[in-house]
Amino acid sequence: MIQVEKPTEEKLQKLNVRSWPVWEKEVSEFPWEYDETETCYILDGEVIVTPVNGNPVRFGAGDLVVFSKGLKCRWKINKPVRKHYKFG
Secondary structure, X not given: OEEEEOOOHHHHHHHOHHHOOEEEEOOXXXXXXXXXXXXXXXXXXEEEEEEOOOXXXXXXXXXXXEXXXXXXXEEEEEEEEEEEEEEO
C-alpha cells in the first residue's frame, strides 16, 4: 500500500522530518521491494510508483509518502528526486 498526503508544517516538525537522511536519484526506472515500512518527504522531483498488480501512484515535491512493508513495485523517476526518508 502507498499513502500520499500534503503534510502541514506542524506535522513535518512533529515527525522531525528534516533530521532524516536525504536520498537522491536521477531520472531512471527500477524494481523495488520494501523489507520494512518507509516514510519519506519529497523535496524535489516527480515519481510514479506502480505496485505489482496495482495502479500507478504519482507524487512529487511537498508530498509525504508511506510505503508499507512487503510492497513490491516499480519506481519510475521522471524528474530527479531528492527526499528525506525513514525506515520502520
